[in-house]
Amino acid sequence: NATGSDGESDAAATAAKSIYMVSDGTGWTAEHSVNAALGQFEHCLVDRGCPVHTHMFSGIDDVERLMEIVKQAAKEGAMVAYTLADPSMAESARQACKLWGIPSTDILGPITEAIASHLGVSPSGLPRGAPGRSFPLSDDYFRRIEAIEFTIKQDDGALPQNLNKADIILAGVSRTGKTPLSIYLAQKGYKVANVPIVMGVELPKMLFQVDPEKVFGLTISPVVLQTIRRARAKSLGFTEEVRSNYSEMDYVREELEFARRVFAQNPVWPVIEVTGKAIEETSAVILRLYQDRKHRCSMPRISKRY
Amino acid sequence: NATGSDGESDAAATAAKSIYMVSDGTGWTAEHSVNAALGQFEHCLVDRGCPVHTHMFSGIDDVERLMEIVKQAAKEGAMVAYTLADPSMAESARQACKLWGIPSTDILGPITEAIASHLGVSPSGLPRGAPGRSFPLSDDYFRRIEAIEFTIKQDDGALPQNLNKADIILAGVSRTGKTPLSIYLAQKGYKVANVPIVMGVELPKMLFQVDPEKVFGLTISPVVLQTIRRARAKSLGFTEEVRSNYSEMDYVREELEFARRVFAQNPVWPVIEVTGKAIEETSAVILRLYQDRKHRCSMPRISKRY
Ligand SMILES: Nc1ncnc2c1ncn2[C@@H]1O[C@H](COP(=O)(O)O)[C@@H](O)[C@H]1O
Ligand SMILES: Nc1ncnc2c1ncn2[C@@H]1O[C@H](COP(=O)(O)O)[C@@H](O)[C@H]1O
Ligand SMILES: [Mg+2]
Ligand SMILES: [Mg+2]
Numbered sequence: 001n002a003t004g005s006d007g008e009s010d011a012a013a014t015a016a017k018s019i020y021m022v023s024d025g026t027g028w029t030a031e032h033s034v035n036a037a038l039g040q041f042e043h044c045l046v047d048r049g050c051p052v053h054t055h056m057f058s059g060i061d062d063v064e065r066l067m068e069i070v071k072q073a074a075k076e077g078a079m080v081a082y083t084l085a086d087p088s089m090a091e092s093a094r095q096a097c098k099l100w101g102i103p104s105t106d107i108l109g110p111i112t113e114a115i116a117s118h119l120g121v122s123p124s125g126l127p128r129g130a131p132g133r134s135f136p137l138s139d140d141y142f143r144r145i146e147a148i149e150f151t152i153k154q155d156d157g158a159l160p161q162n163l164n165k166a167d168i169i170l171a172g173v174s175r176t177g178k179t180p181l182s183i184y185l186a187q188k189g190y191k192v193a194n195v196p197i198v199m200g201v202e203l204p205k206m207l208f209q210v211d212p213e214k215v216f217g218l219t220i221s222p223v224v225l226q227t228i229r230r231a232r233a234k235s236l237g238f239t240e241e242v243r244s245n246y247s248e249m250d251y252v253r254e255e256l257e258f259a260r261r262v263f264a265q266n267p268v269w270p271v272i273e274v275t276g277k278a279i280e281e282t283s284a285v286i287l288r289l290y291q292d293r294k295h296r297c298s299m300p301r302i303s304k305r306y
Numbered sequence: 307n308a309t310g311s312d313g314e315s316d317a318a319a320t321a322a323k324s325i326y327m328v329s330d331g332t333g334w335t336a337e338h339s340v341n342a343a344l345g346q347f348e349h350c351l352v353d354r355g356c357p358v359h360t361h362m363f364s365g366i367d368d369v370e371r372l373m374e375i376v377k378q379a380a381k382e383g384a385m386v387a388y389t390l391a392d393p394s395m396a397e398s399a400r401q402a403c404k405l406w407g408i409p410s411t412d413i414l415g416p417i418t419e420a421i422a423s424h425l426g427v428s429p430s431g432l433p434r435g436a437p438g439r440s441f442p443l444s445d446d447y448f449r450r451i452e453a454i455e456f457t458i459k460q461d462d463g464a465l466p467q468n469l470n471k472a473d474i475i476l477a478g479v480s481r482t483g484k485t486p487l488s489i490y491l492a493q494k495g496y497k498v499a500n501v502p503i504v505m506g507v508e509l510p511k512m513l514f515q516v517d518p519e520k521v522f523g524l525t526i527s528p529v530v531l532q533t534i535r536r537a538r539a540k541s542l543g544f545t546e547e548v549r550s551n552y553s554e555m556d557y558v559r560e561e562l563e564f565a566r567r568v569f570a571q572n573p574v575w576p577v578i579e580v581t582g583k584a585i586e587e588t589s590a591v592i593l594r595l596y597q598d599r600k601h602r603c604s605m606p607r608i609s610k611r612y
Contacts, residue, residue, distance in 0.1 A: 016611075017425055026590035027608070029342040036335040037418045038612050040391060040429035045612045050425060052612040057605065058590050068605060079424040081417055085346060105420045111387055112343045114411045118385040119323055119356060123346035134582035137530070141584075142537055148486050152458050180454050183489060224443070231448055276440035278447075284332035284364050299363065299374060302333070305322075306344050306351045306358040 016051040018078035022069055022093065024127035027058035030083050033107050060084075061127055063092050074100040083108045085127040144189045151186035154193035155179055160204030166193040168290060169210065171262070172218030173197050173255050174246070175228045177274055177282065181218075184283045190290075197259045199251075212268035213293050216286055219259065221275040222252045322357040324384035328375055328399065330433035333364035336389050339413050366390075367433055369398050380406040389414045391433040450495045457492035460499035461485055466510030472499035474596060475516065477568070478524030479503050479561050480552070481534045483580055483588065487524075490589045496596075503565045505557075518574035519599050522592055525565065527581040528558045 021030035034054060044050035055078070057069050066089060073080050080097050082104065084090040090106055097104035112123050126133055135141075147167075154162060156179065163169055167190045170178045178194035185192045195207055207215065229247035238246065245251055263271050270289050274282050292300040327336035340360060350356040361384070363375050372395060379386050386403050388410065390396040396412055403410035418429050432439060441447075453473075460468060462485065469475055473496045476484045484500035491498045501513055513521065535553035544552065551557055569577045576595050580588050598606040 019421065019424070025342075026586050028586055028590070029338055032335055032338045033414060033417055034421075036331075036389065037414050037421055039434055040418050040431070041421065041425060041427055041612075043430055044425065044427045050427060052425070054610045054612065056608045056610075058594060058608075065605070072605065079420060081420070083342065103420050103424055105417045107417060108339060108343050110416065111339055111411045111413055112346050114385060114387070114409050115325065115340075115343055115347065118325070118409055119347060119350065119358070121347055121350045121356060124349055125346070128345055128584075129587065135584045135587070137533060137537075142541070145483075145486050146541065148489055152461055152485065152489070155458055177451075179458065180451050183454055183458070183493065187489065187493070227443060231443075235448070235452065278434075278441045280332050280334055281435065281441070284334070288364060299371070299378065302362045302364075304360045304362075306360065 015049070016053045018073070018076050019052060019054045020069060020073045020076075020078045020080045021054060021056040022060050022066065022080060022082040022084070023056075023058050024061045024084050024086065024089065025058065025129060027056040027083075030081055030107055031056055034081055059129065061086075061089070061129065063089065066093060067096055070096040070100060070102065073097075073102055079103040079105075081105045081107055085123070085130075086125050140189070144187065147186045147189050147191045148183075150191040151182050151193070154191075155182065157195050157204065160195070160206045163193050163195075163204065163206040164210050165191065166210075167191045167214060168193075168286065169207065169215045170194040170218060170286075171197055171203075171207065171215060171259075171269070172220075172274075173225070173259050175225060175232055176218040176220050177279060178218065180279045181282055181286070184279050185286065188283075188287070190287075197255075197262060199255045199258045203262065208266070212266060214290075215266065215269045216289070217259070217263040217266075217269045217271040218274050218282075219256065219263070219271050220273070222249065222256055224275050225256065226252050321355070322359045324379070324382050325358060325360045326375060326379045326382075326384045326386045327360060327362045328366050328372065328386060328388040328390070329362075329364050330367045330390050330392065330395065331364065331435060333362040333389075336387055336413055337362055340387055365435065367392075367395070367435065369395065372399060373402055376402040376406060376408065379403075379408055385409040385411075387411045387413055391429070391436075392431050446495070450493065453492045453495050453497045454489075456497040457488050457499070460497075461488065463501045463510065466501070466512045469499050469501075469510065469512040470516050471497065472516075473497045473520060474499075474592065475513070475521045476500040476524060476592075477503055477509075477513065477521060477565075477575070478526075478580075479531070479565050481531060481538055482524040482526050483585060484524065486585045487588055487592070490585050491592065494589075494593070496593075503561075503568060505561045505564045509568065514572070518572060520596075521572070521575045522595070523565070523569040523572075523575045523577040524580050524588075525562065525569070525577050526579070528555065528562055530581050531562065532558050 021027055021034055023030050060066055080102055082093045084093055116123050170181055172178055174196055182192040182194045226247055226249055233243040233247050263269060272285055288300050291302050327333055327340055329336050366372055386408055388399045390399055422429050476487060478484055480502055488498040488500045532553055532555055539549040539553050569575055578591055594606050597608050
């Protein structure tokens with residue numbers, strides 16, 4: 001696109017800059033960090049003429065494969081971002097990139113060193129998959145799995161008799177993101193139930209009997225909701241008739257107004273605006289309020305013990 | 307514990323070192339990075355006399371709250387790890403920490419700068435929640451939500467007639483992690499179905515009619531499986547009788563042997579050992595194989611376009 005070469009996709013492929021991510025573990029930390037950093041370049045990514053391709057290499061725990069990847073990066077003109085626990089592997093990555101003239105970044109090195117001097121303890125230098133290490137079956141591990149299984153069973157208003165067992169209950173009209181939000185929060189160890197608000201359908205009594213401090217209402221702009229519902233109706237292959245009842249503007253507005261009245265009758269429920277927010281952003285807002293109500297400390301925070 | 311002070315929990319609280327995490331966004335990047343870095347100190351965390359408490363402050367986009375947090379960190383003797391997109395906020399954090407004599411680390415600064423010079427483009431400096439920015443309803447967004455909804459519906463062998471619509475199918479005996487693995491992969495945009503292998507129960511015919519390249523078998527050490535099943539049976543309040551049939555060693559071994567025979571009859575299915583692996587580690591192994599089979603390139607990688 002930006003370059004004037006032959007064939008649109010060829011041109012894009014030529015113009016695209018590559019980022020190689022190398023980890024001796026899963027690669028998810030590198031992916032998460034690079035993804036967040038790329039948020040700072042949204043003004044120039046794919047649609048704006050400066051596409052980026054990322055390539056993640058995980059489980060790289062020997063120097064031979066590491067060198068092969070660095071060579072390949074040099075050929076492609078890529079930069080390299082790595083997370084390598086073994087200091088000699090990290091040093092090899094640094095030096096090889098320097099030798100080949102490739103920009104490189106050690107993503108976790110600085111924070112690991114800072115923690116080491118804060119604790120007065122040296123890092124183990126062992127990758128997570130190293131022989132002899134094993135994943136502990138901790139209480140936290142079982143709690144998370146239980147949260148996921150609970151949350152799946154409670155999706156879409158199922159088993160309202162269990163609402164009292166949830167840590168967090170999400171209520172909102174169809175397509176406000178209740179399901180993906182519930183799952184995101186479940187992964188963090190919270191038992192979540194979600195309850196759809198549908199015009200003309202009575203809400204489960206249990207919703208008004210549980211501790212109202214754990215209920216969160218979701219709201220969204222009618223225009224955005226219509227866009228999402230249209231996409232949904234199309235992908236589900238709804239008939240024209242059902243589709244219009246579900247995604248037409250009058251109906252969308254009326255249903256949101258119905259939800260607004262439910263929320264107004266339950267003023268303890270915080271109402272969260274999801275318009276323009278990614279699932280992880282709305283989740284952060286919900287957890288901030290949740291922790292805040294639970295601990296009521298001066299500055300909202302989420303704390304953990306290691 | 308390690309210190310000789312009064313009251314066990316007081317002693318632990320005194321001995322615990324704090325890490326403050328500050329983000330203008332959700333805080334998940336800082337949490338993920340600090341969590342991975344703490345993996346390097348497992349030999350000394352809570353059970354080994356050097357507990358760490360982390361405290362995450364998200365949505366911090368004004369300098370007043372930032373300064374309040376730094377002051378609080380100074381009081382607690384904490385270190386500070388931050389992700390702040392606005393360069394003047396990042397600089398304020400750095401300087402304030404220096405002034406108060408607190409160790410601090412900018413988690414995304416270095417990778418963001420490296421990407422900037424690689425692309426030849428300046429970072430926007432705008433936090434993800436900044437006014438005027440909004441989350442794009444991209445194809446990728448809808449694809450992920452669809453994957454999550456599909457995966458929930460297919461949990462635990464439900465709707466076998468849909469197995470052909472899955473990207474990935476996981477098969478294994480009870481408590482090999484099929485559900486949390488499915489959900490983890492769904493969050494990454496894959497439609498996952500999981501099928502329990504239960505001794506004496508016929509597997510759905512559809513499992514043998516779909517492309518065998520998308521089926522993955524899960525296996526686990528009998529001793530670890532027994533531990534997990536005992537915890538499960540307890541938490542579900544199984545009766546002594548059901549419990550023994552489910553978690554007693556002979557039964558566990560026989561059922562794993564039954565699964566092994568199913569896998570042997572389907573040699574195209576890779577069999578993944580989950581013993582001692584965290585969900586995200588097994589997910590990384592599965593996706594590596596999945597991408598590898600799909601692209602058959604020289605070095606297994608997972609690629610994305612931005
Ligand atoms: N629990 C852990 N123990 C030791 N190292 C870890 C742990 N979790 C992550 N790491 C290391 O942190 C880096 C990022 O991990 P990953 O996100 O799996 O790629 C790699 O160098 C891993 O070896
Ligand atoms: N899509 C995005 N656009 C701009 N900045 C982002 C984006 N995603 C993450 N960031 C920034 O990356 C850092 C980490 O984000 P978070 O993981 O939400 O705390 C913060 O400074 C965010 O403002
Ligand atoms: Mg839903
Ligand atoms: Mg299951």
